[in-house]
Amino acid sequence: MKASTYPLLDASEVERLVLELTPILGAEELPLERCRGRVPAADILADRDLPAWPASAVDGYAVRSADRGGSLRVIGEAAAGRPFDGELEPGTAARILTGGVLPAGADAVVMVEDTREEGVMVTIPDTVAPGANYHQPGADLRRGDLIAARGEPLDAARLALAASVGLTTIAVHRRPRVALMSTGDELVEPGGRLGPGQIYDSNRFALGAVLEEAGAKVVPLGLAPDEPETLRSLVVEALKEANALVTSGGVSVGTHDLVKPLLERLGDVHVGRVKLKPGKPFTFATLPDSRVAFGLPGFPVSSLVTFEVFVRPALRRMQGFRQVHRPRLQVRLDYDARAPGDRTEYQRVTLKRVGGELVASSTGSQSSSRLMSLVGAHAFVLIPPGGDGIAKGTIVDALILDLPA
Numbered sequence: 001m002k003a004s005t006y007p008l009l010d011a012s013e014v015e016r017l018v019l020e021l022t023p024i025l026g027a028e029e030l031p032l033e034r035c036r037g038r039v040p041a042a043d044i045l046a047d048r049d050l051p052a053w054p055a056s057a058v059d060g061y062a063v064r065s066a067d068r069g070g071s072l073r074v075i076g077e078a079a080a081g082r083p084f085d086g087e088l089e090p091g092t093a094a095r096i097l098t099g100g101v102l103p104a105g106a107d108a109v110v111m112v113e114d115t116r117e118e119g120v121m122v123t124i125p126d127t128v129a130p131g132a133n134y135h136q137p138g139a140d141l142r143r144g145d146l147i148a149a150r151g152e153p154l155d156a157a158r159l160a161l162a163a164s165v166g167l168t169t170i171a172v173h174r175r176p177r178v179a180l181m182s183t184g185d186e187l188v189e190p191g192g193r194l195g196p197g198q199i200y201d202s203n204r205f206a207l208g209a210v211l212e213e214a215g216a217k218v219v220p221l222g223l224a225p226d227e228p229e230t231l232r233s234l235v236v237e238a239l240k241e242a243n244a245l246v247t248s249g250g251v252s253v254g255t256h257d258l259v260k261p262l263l264e265r266l267g268d269v270h271v272g273r274v275k276l277k278p279g280k281p282f283t284f285a286t287l288p289d290s291r292v293a294f295g296l297p298g299f300p301v302s303s304l305v306t307f308e309v310f311v312r313p314a315l316r317r318m319q320g321f322r323q324v325h326r327p328r329l330q331v332r333l334d335y336d337a338r339a340p341g342d343r344t345e346y347q348r349v350t351l352k353r354v355g356g357e358l359v360a361s362s363t364g365s366q367s368s369s370r371l372m373s374l375v376g377a378h379a380f381v382l383i384p385p386g387g388d389g390i391a392k393g394t395i396v397d398a399l400i401l402d403l404p405a
């Protein structure tokens with residue numbers, strides 16, 4: 001077994017490198033109902049004012065404010081979608097419903113609750129102000145307003161704005177197709193017969209879940225043995241229809257660790273070791289035709305932590321998100337933290353709100369095989385190596401996965 005020749009890079013340097021070398025995918029035109037969460041490839045500006053005409057905000061009477069305090073003759077009705085096409089002369093009013101167009105001549109709407117109706121006549125208060133109870137044209141949206149910005153995902157309000165100006169489709173960035181494979185001779189499909197020393201493949205389910213959550217379309221490739229030619233042909237086949245490859249296992253320096261040499265054959269390996277615990281053997285390569293490959297370590301916690309730190313931001317970049325990183329917040333440690341060795345440790349913690357602060361508690365043993373250290377975790381706290389560690393009560397940076405209630 002030879003020692004790894006890859007330089008041990010800082011996690012922040014690796015984050016930067018991965019993003020720099022990951023392409024942004026092109027756009028596809030999709031109907032609005034399929035655009036939720038997708039990222040527009042260009043800014044979308046309103047091509048009109050909304051409302052387009054003065055629109056009543058209430059049910060009542062459209063009046064001339066100069067007639068305040070008077071008894072007016074009702075000469076028609078403006079319902080939503082059915083305007084009154086006459087004009088109000090002095091001493092007249094028109095019944096109007098919410099969303100109805102303010103008739104010509106009117107400059108105010110009186111709520112029905114404030115009127116007294118008698119046959120064809122209606123009496124209005126002596127306090128009616130011009131402009132009352134209707135929305136001016138352009139009050140909600142002005143022609144030229146930015147209704148959806150490039151790089152920002154489409155949410156309910158933005159989709160509704162797009163519909164309200166008559167759009168039916170939006171050009172959004174494509175979602176990456178990601179081939180996912182677990183490697184290792186010890187792995188068996190869950191439910192299968194376990195031979196001596198064998199375990200069930202669990203990484204595939206964890207990584208499938210976080211890939212989907214990050215917006216990827218997962219192309220499942222199942223299990224690959226620790227055998228170079230089989231592994232190579234599976235990967236080459238998978239890459240025909242994928243933008244990215246995610247593998248787990250086989251990136252250490254053991255004689256059965258075949259992923260790095262394979263990626264060396266297929267493309268360029270830019271990262272082979274990171275000063276990160278867990279996840280030191282994380283591997284990143286670029287492949288021909290603008291594809292990228294992420295070789296994640298086999299230990300279940302290592303694969304999920306390196307996914308969060310490096311892969312998720314890359315997948316979001318592919319999809320055009322401006323904001324690719326999880327939020328970082330300052331939290332107060334409620335335990336003495338130490339990072340053994342020479343790497344920054346991303347310790348899994350739960351958070352609770354105490355006063356105005358977030359207080360972090362360890363999820364217990366931080367072993368890279370112990371998935372229970374991730375269960376219920378709200379954040380990773382970044383504990384630098386060396387010294388006496390960080391004392392309980394200290395404020396540290398945390399990468400937030402989820403906030404407590």
Ligand code: AMP
Pocket residue numbers: 182183184186187199200201202203204248249250251252297298299300
């Ligand atoms: P490796 O990175 O291949 O050296 O694997 C490191 C450790 O993670 C070993 O104990 C493996 O058995 C375990 N491991 C690798 N792949 C998986 C997987 N897909 N599911 C669960 N454990 C795994």
Ligand code: MG
Pocket residue numbers: 183184185249250256298
């Ligand atoms: Mg292995």
